[in-house]
Amino acid sequence: MTPPWTLEQISATAPDPASMAAARRLSSAWSDTGYSERSLWGLCRGSGSEPYATTVDLTGPAFHCSCPSRKFPCKHALSLLTLWAAGNIAEGAEPTFAADWLDSRSEKAEQAATTIGGTATDSESAAKTPDPATAQRRAERVAAGLDDLERWLTDRVRSGLGSITHDYSTYDAVASRMIDAQAPGIASMLRSLPGVASSGIGWPTRLLSEYGRIYLLIRAYRDVTSLPEPLARSVHTHLGFPTKVDDVRREPAVRDHWQVLATRITEDNRIYTRKVWLRGRTCRRWAILLDFAHGTQRFPDAAPMVGTAIDADLHFYPAAAPLRAQLGTQHGPPAQISSLPGTDLDDALTDYADALASDPWTRSWPMLLDAVTPVRADDGWYLVDEDGRALPLGGDDDDRWRLLAVAGGRSATVCGDWDGRAVTPAALFTAADLSTTAEGSSQ
Numbered sequence: 001m002t003p004p005w006t007l008e009q010i011s012a013t014a015p016d017p018a019s020m021a022a023a024r025r026l027s028s029a030w031s032d033t034g035y036s037e038r039s040l041w042g043l044c045r046g047s048g049s050e051p052y053a054t055t056v057d058l059t060g061p062a063f064h065c066s067c068p069s070r071k072f073p074c075k076h077a078l079s080l081l082t083l084w085a086a087g088n089i090a091e092g093a094e095p096t097f098a099a100d101w102l103d104s105r106s107e108k109a110e111q112a113a114t115t116i117g118g119t120a121t122d123s124e125s126a127a128k129t130p131d132p133a134t135a136q137r138r139a140e141r142v143a144a145g146l147d148d149l150e151r152w153l154t155d156r157v158r159s160g161l162g163s164i165t166h167d168y169s170t171y172d173a174v175a176s177r178m179i180d181a182q183a184p185g186i187a188s189m190l191r192s193l194p195g196v197a198s199s200g201i202g203w204p205t206r207l208l209s210e211y212g213r214i215y216l217l218i219r220a221y222r223d224v225t226s227l228p229e230p231l232a233r234s235v236h237t238h239l240g241f242p243t244k245v246d247d248v249r250r251e252p253a254v255r256d257h258w259q260v261l262a263t264r265i266t267e268d269n270r271i272y273t274r275k276v277w278l279r280g281r282t283c284r285r286w287a288i289l290l291d292f293a294h295g296t297q298r299f300p301d302a303a304p305m306v307g308t309a310i311d312a313d314l315h316f317y318p319a320a321a322p323l324r325a326q327l328g329t330q331h332g333p334p335a336q337i338s339s340l341p342g343t344d345l346d347d348a349l350t351d352y353a354d355a356l357a358s359d360p361w362t363r364s365w366p367m368l369l370d371a372v373t374p375v376r377a378d379d380g381w382y383l384v385d386e387d388g389r390a391l392p393l394g395g396d397d398d399d400r401w402r403l404l405a406v407a408g409g410r411s412a413t414v415c416g417d418w419d420g421r422a423v424t425p426a427a428l429f430t431a432a433d434l435s436t437t438a439e440g441s442s443q
Contacts, residue, residue, distance in 0.1 A: 003336065004084050004085045004087070005081055005084070005085055005305070006085060006307075007082070007085055008307075009305055009306065009307055009308075010078060010081045010082060010085060012263065012305070012306045012307075013061070013073060013078070013081075013302065013303075013305060014073070014078055015071045015072060015073070015265075015297045016071070016297075019071055019073075019074070019075050019078055020078060022075040022078075022079075023075045023076075023078035023079035023082055024079070024082065026044060026075065026076065026079040027079065027082070027083060027088075029044050029045040029046075029079075030042045030043065030044055030045075030079070030080070030083060031043050031045070031051065032095065033080065033083065033088075033089045033090075034089060034090060034091065034092030034093070034094070034095075035058075035084060035089050035090075035091055035092070036091065036092070036093070036094055037058075037333075038057065038058055038059050038102065038333070039055060039056060039057055039058055039094060039098055039102055040055070040056040040058060040080055040081065040084055040089065041053075041054065041055045041056070041080075041094065041095060041097070041098040042054055042080050042083075042089070044067075044076045044079065044080075046067065050066075052065055052066050052067040052076050053065070053066045053097045053098075054066075054067075054074075054076045054077055054080050055097065055098040055101050055102065056073075056077055056080060056081060057101075057102055057105060058333060059330065059332070059333045059334070060105075060301065060302055060304075060330075061302045061304075061305055061334075062105065062301055062302050063077040063302055064101050065077055070296045070298050071296070071297060071298065072296075072297060072298040072299060072302070073302060138182050141180075141181050141182050142181055142182055142183050142221065142239065143221070143222070144181060145177060145178055145180065145181020145182075145183055145186075146181070146183065146186075146218045146221060146222075148174075148177060148181075149174060149177070149178065149186065149214070149218060150215065150218050152174050153211055153214065153215055156211070157208075157211065161204050161207060161208065162204070166193070166194055166197030166198070166207070167194055168191075168194050170194070171190045171191060171193050171194060172191070174190055175187040175188075175190040175191050178190065182240070183239045183240050184240035185237070185238050185239045185240030185241075186214065186217070186238075186239060186240065187240070188240075189210070189213070189214055190214075192210075193207065193210055196210055213360070213361060216360060216361075217235065217238055217239065217361060220235045221235055221239060224236070228320070229318075230318060230319060230320040230322075230358075231320040231358075231359070233318040233319055233320070234319045234320040234321070234359045234361065237317070237319060238361045243317055243318070245326060248315050248316075248317050248318075248325075248326045249315050249326055249328065250315075251315045251316055251317075251318065252315075253313035253314065253315055253328055253329070254280070254283065254285065254313065254314045254315075254316065254325075255311070255312070255313050255314075255331070256280035256281060256282050256283050256285070256311075256312075256314075257280070257281040257282065257309045257310070257311050257335075258278040258279065258280055258281070258287065258304075258309065258310050258311075258312055258314065259278065259279050259280075259281055259308075259309045259337055259340065260276065260277075260278060260303075260304040260305060260306050260307065260308050260309070260310065260334075260337075261277045261278065261279055261306065261340075261368065261415040261426070261427055261429075262276070262277040262306060262415045262416075262426035262427035263275065263276045263277070263303050263306055264426055265297060270294060270295055271292060271293075271294055272292065272293045272294070272296070272297050272299075273290065273291070273292055274289075274290070274291045274292075274293075274297075274299055274303060275288060275289070275290055276288065276289040276290075276303050276304060277366055277415055277426055277427075278304070278314070278325075279341075279366070279368060281309060281341065284341065286323060286351075286365070286366045287314050287316070287323065287324075287325040288323050288324050288325065288366070289303070289304075289324075289325060289326075289327060290324060291303070304327070304334065305334060306427065307336065307337055308334035308335060308336060308337060309334060309335050309336075309337050310330055310334045311330065311331040311332050311335075312327060312328065312329065312330040312331065313327075313328035313329045313330075313331075314326070314327060314328060315328050319359060320358040320359040321354075321355040321356075321358040321359040321362055321365075323355075323365075323366075340368065340370070340413050340429055341368075342368045342369060342370025342371070342413045343367070343368060343369065343370060344369075344370065344371075344385065345369065345372075345385055345389055345391060348367040348368070348369055348418065349418070351365060351367070352365040352367070352418050352420070356420075363419060364417040364418060364419040364420075364424070365417065365418055366415070366416070366417055366418075367414075367415070367416055367417070367418050367423060368413065368414075368415050369383060369385075369391075369413065369414045369415075369416075369423070370413050371385060371386050371411040371412075371413070372384060372385050372411060372412065372413075372414055373385075373407060373409065373410065373411045373412070374393060374400065374403040374404045374407050374412075374414075374428075375390070375404075376400070376404060380392060380393075381393035381394075381400050383414060383423055386411065391418070391422070391423050392421065392422040392423070393422060393423055393425065394419075394421070394422030394423060394424040394425075395416075395422075395424045395425050399424075399425050400425070403425055403428050406428055406430070407428060407430070410430075412428050412429060412430050413428070413429040414427070414428050414429075415427045415428075415429070
């Protein structure tokens with residue numbers, strides 16, 4: 001039987017603190033509650049004439065509620081989980097509204113597994129194959145746009161970095177040209193450059209490094225047909241060529257007990273991005289799940305719960321240093337993490353170096369650092385290991401102070417991303433109970 005979630009796990013699942021506060025106020029509004037091996041359910045009295053029917057699929061997790069809320073999970077699902085955590089829900093038989101929804105989810109999962117494992121028919125393959133003429137036109141537009149960009153970069157370097165302004169307008173025109181050339185990945189790189197130019201002491205070195213990264217991508221695209229297939233796919237990805245999810249799900253599955261280490265939600269111009277860090281317990285391989293939602297945080301599915309391990313298949317996006325993945329078939333319910341195979345600083349930095357060597361446009365790589373202590377010094381923030389070696393600690397002040405408070409001067413295991421300059425923290429696990437900090441979500 002799946003053990004009840006902890007309050008920390010429920011809070012990490014909530015879309016925002018206000019939803020958790022609202023959930024706690026609903027404790028007396030429930031009736032007909034129950035739980036089984038795979039689910040949790042109940043009816044919650046609301047403002048309408050009919051109570052809201054709420055179901056939680058514990059094997060996902062996934063959530064369903066008849067309320068009109070645009071938040072996911074809604075306050076009713078969070079309240080139901082809170083009652084379960086407090087031991088106020090008894091085991092029982094699934095009602096019809098819960099069983100019907102759960103069965104429909106199982107049927108969809110089986111259909112998806114059949115599609116992934118089966119062989120597409122000729123007509124299906126033809127429908128998914130890009131039109132050669134369309135692909136050729138795009139290739140020509142990208143090549144012409146990159147020729148213009150190379151001239152622009154050469155002019156900037158010849159003139160000297162200090163001779164031009166580095167505000168947004170300086171880069172917006174050429175970024176727009178890259179959008180027209182169907183290279184949106186390059187446009188994003190260009191629009192990040194004003195931030196590099198205003199990053200303080202040492203900015204010319206960092207800006208020139210970014211120019212070099214872009215120039216290397218231009219040269220790589222010109223020779224893309226001679227590159228190894230994984231590196232060629234990386235070049236296309238960094239330029240902004242799309243990869244269909246269906247194609248990713250046809251990639252060979254990597255099955256392991258994937259430990260869910262952190263989750264974070266960010267927002268940019270009303271586009272919400274949810275990032276989940278996974279690490280294979282046996283293969284020690286990293287994976288990142290990315291989901292997007294527009295306008296609200298109502299993602300298609302719930303993220304795997306932080307602090308659990310899921311026996312599942314992952315399908316990685318083709319790349320020279322594969323990291324992003326799609327979650328495939330899950331083999332049973334999630335289990336609580338009992339131990340974390342963290343690494344020391346040397347091994348973590350070696351992993352980053354290997355990824356960068358495989359894909360020179362890698363921005364950052366995950367780390368799971370064992371036995372490190374967050375420290376605030378006169379010259380900045382650091383993660384210090386037991387031998388006194390340190391890595392700079394990035395992120396915003398709220399993240400760093402929270403890590404410092406939770407660690408309490410003791411060593412802990414920290415999950416985060418290393419970008420070559422600092423570790424941006426995503427979660428902290430104490431040695432005592434592997435409880436995570438509340439940093440799993442950034443609004």
